[in-house]
């Protein structure tokens with residue numbers, strides 16, 4: 156049947172609204188914005204609300220979507236809404252199945268899969284559809300998982316990503332839910348969270364290994380300077396586009412990167428945003444060893460299992476000896492980086508970069 160030739164009844168429209176509530180699989184922000192706009196147009200007609208301010212990102216995106224429908228008649232908007240919801244039905248049908256690599260809850264975490272086996276606690280970022288971008292919940296869960304791993308009976312702790320990315324770094328939607336105190340309060344809260352988050356890596360007492368299964372961006376790269384070993388697939392890339400985003404380095408990278416790779420090489424990455432291949436990152440000391448993607452998991456896990464058989468106290472004590480002179484310095488660097496970033500997040504440069512990404516005008 157040609158649905159576009161039909162006119163959806165009020166009943167069809169209401170059924171579709173109920174169907175949307177039952178969607179278990181997130182249809183993505185773009186579709187959600189379309190649904191919102193069509194709903195408003197179908198129920199209230201053309202947008203005549205005042206345009207929200209540039210910092211009110213979510214409401215501005217909604218307003219833009221609604222306003223873009225111009226003078227589309229209510230009946231046509233209702234029909235388009237019904238059609239759009241019916242096009243989402245495959246996700247309704249498949250939502251009860253557990254697909255590999257979906258954002259499913261596991262072992263008490265929403266954004267991670269945490270397992271402990273063979274003396275290894277594995278903390279896996281598990282938002283593969285969002286390229287493992289780290290949202291606020293994930294920051295908190297990683298801290299919780301690290302604190303638990305520091306006390307459990309595992310010997311080493313591993314961070315890795317589910318899906319094709321290791322992590323695309325900070326989830327840029329973290330900048331959108333503005334609290335009553337406005338953007339200043341948001342920036343302050345983010346700085347407090349970031350400082351505590353990076354502090355957990357500085358203080359982590361057991362050997363901490365990154366298994367970088369694919370591209371890494373932003374904070375997922377800078378933190379690598381605080382790991383004890385970094386193994387990478389040859390598919391991995393390392394990208395810190397802070398200047399492009401109007402931001403500045405974090406994760407203690409302003410201190411660790413120049414030490415690891417020389418000040419000039421660190422400048423290319425942290426200031427000019429040069430993306431490194433796994434081979435380049437290894438040559439510059441950020442990555443310990445690179446493996447062909449086809450054998451990466453097998454080779455790395457065989458090695459890690461052997462490490463986890465070593466005497467645990469010797470591992471911990473050796474890490475402590477290597478790291479303890481640096482700890483105070485690292486906390487000071489972390490505090491300063493977070494302070495600087497708090498200011499950056501309020502800048503037009505940063506706001507424009509985030510708005511451009513969220514409105515699909517730019518990608519890295």
Ligand SMILES: CCCCCC/C=C/C(=O)SCCNC(=O)CCNC(=O)[C@H](O)C(C)(C)COP(=O)(O)OP(=O)(O)OC[C@H]1O[C@@H](n2cnc3c(N)ncnc32)[C@H](O)[C@@H]1OP(=O)(O)O
Pocket residue numbers: 182183184185284285286288289294323324325326327328329345346348349372373374375396397400402405512517518519
């Ligand atoms: C408490 C705050 C602490 C802040 C600490 C400071 C940290 C700084 C950083 O980490 S800076 C780095 C920030 N990251 C980025 O700028 C990456 C942005 N993402 C991209 O440019 C691209 O998504 C990509 C190059 C990583 C991948 O491109 P592509 O392969 O074409 O995939 P998609 O873009 O279609 O992505 C799929 C899906 O994921 C969403 N997504 C990916 N990365 C992020 C992200 N970092 N933040 C939010 N959302 C992200 C993307 O929007 C798509 O969503 P959709 O399917 O459209 O709903």
